[in-house]
Amino acid sequence: MxxxxxxxxxxxxxxxxxxxxxxxxxxxxxxxxxxxxxxxxxxxxxxxxxxxxxxxxxxxxxxxxxxxxxxxxxxxxxxxxxxxxxxxxxxxxxxxxxxxxxxxxxxxxxxxxxxxxxxYPALIRELYSNPLRCLVDLGANVHCPSSMLVGFAELGAAYVEALSQETPKVGLLNVGVESTKGSAVIKETDALLSQKTWPLYLGYAEGSELFEGDKNVIVCDGMVGNAVLKASEGLLSFLMGRFKGVAGASSLFETFYQDERRHGACLVxxxxxxxxxxxxxxxxxxxxxxxxxxxxxxxxxxxxxxxxxxxxxxxxxx
Missing domain, CATH: 3.40.718.10 (Isopropylmalate Dehydrogenase)
Incomplete structure (x- = not known):
């Protein structure tokens, strides 16, 4: 039971x-x-x-x-x-x-x-469940040094391995993929993750890679993650309202919202x-x-x- x-x-x-x-x-x-x-x-x-x-x-x-x-x-x-x-x-x-x-x-x-x-514990949200794709952290930690972000990458990778057959591929959310971009904390985290044999680290991820692309564990601090998640959900709700009554569109949005987005987050x-x-x-x-x-x-x-x-x-x- x-x-x-x-x-x-x-x-x-x-x-x-x-x-x-x-x-x-x-x-x-x-x-x-x-x-x-x-x-x-x-x-x-x-x-x-x-x-x-x-x-x-x-x-x-x-x-x-x-x-x-x-x-x-x-x-x-x-x-x-x-x-x-x-x-x-x-x-x-x-x-x-x-x-x-x-x-x-x-x-x-x-x-x-x-x-x-x-x-440090982190909140993980599944952006997709099949194939599994996650965002971590969502607000459990707001001020995060590089060591904490590395821990989030490990927790996210272990989560993906435990709940799917996918290979965890970590991306660090940043304002661009160029090595010159990002804060000192982000650059230090990038250097630390690059030295690890596990999890597999694929470098910086831009916001456009949240929902598609090779990286299936997107790491960020809790302030950024919470803002990203709420903005994404707000946009989805806005589109559902805007396309209400349009044949096929509303049901498609509702299916995605209910099947992929409504189950909450997991504290790991x-x-x-x-x-x-x-x-x-x-x-x-x-x-x-x-x-x-x-x-x-x-x-x-x-x-x-x-x-x-x-x-x-x-x-x-x-």
Whole structure:
């Protein structure tokens, strides 16, 4: 059985999205158990619990706009803390949340720990699923030195190897492919990646290479990655609205949006499987995020990435 810990709090549309999403998922997957962590302060009709749907009331909720302060780590009764703690205690296989990204990353590092010292967790988003193509980081880390970006390349490559038959080919997002372009950090990262035997590094990538080309792991800092992702999704939504009513066009956009873009992001680099969905997720997006979590739990993604990183460390003598 795949055990999902679902943080029902944090989404813009409230816990009802999580409740309805969980019920739908259980109707589709007979080998899944979902535990919902929620706040009873919301006056909503609860789903009926059964042997595959458990409800855990929590007295605290981490707001989407809260800052990361020391008191966050003492709020053990929050729905986010409780769901992550279930993962740490091995009573769940994956956590899915729509809540505060910064709080999720901070608590995940605190409760679960990291896979490797000095390796910073990163958010990965699949731009395509077949063939697999990823963007990393999406906002878990905003200020990134070169060593951190090299770690993102390793995490992204291990992710691709774990979930597909593709060979990871890393590109470093830059303002151009010429060696003279880019900040000092980007140039230093380029030099470090060029010295490594793994992952395979193909040099700088321009924005036009995000969705097509040889590079299937695009690396950038969290500020750039988040801006790129939100701009891409905003453009897609704009085009869907603009072409609404045009025969064939709207359905094509909707298919791409639902199949390739709505399942959220995966936090890698910590000792556990985590999916962060959009705060503005509707029911379809919530279902997609949970199904994404089920997929990475089935693949035991965290263990696969850890094994790949350990193997590389042994081969390189680190």
């Amino acid at each position: 795949i055990r999902v810990a679902l943080d029902a709090m944090g989404g813009d549309l409230g816990p009802r999205i999580a409740f309805d999403g969980a019920v739908e998922i259980l109707s589709r997957h007979q080998d899944v158990v979902i535990t919902i962590y929620y706040s009873p302060s919301f006056d909503l009709a609860l789903p009926i619990p059964n042997e595959r749907l458990l409800l855990v009331p929590c007295s605290d909720v981490v707001g989407c706009d809260e800052e990361i302060v020391l008191s966050l780590f003492r709020r053990r009764n929050s729905s986010l803390y409780q769901s992550l703690n279930a993962l740490a205690q091995k009573s769940s296989d994956v956590v899915v949340t729509l809540g505060n990204t910064g709080a999720m990353v901070a608590l995940a590092r605190h409760i679960l720990g990291v896979l490797k010292p000095k390796l 680099g910590v000792r556990g499987n985590l999916v962060k969905g959009h705060g503005c997720s509707d029911l379809s997006a919530m279902i997609g995020a949970i199904e994404y979590g089920i997929d990475i739990a089935r693949a035991d993604l965290c263990s696969a990435i850890e094994a790949r990183l350990c193997n590389e460390a042994l081969e390189s003598g680190e």
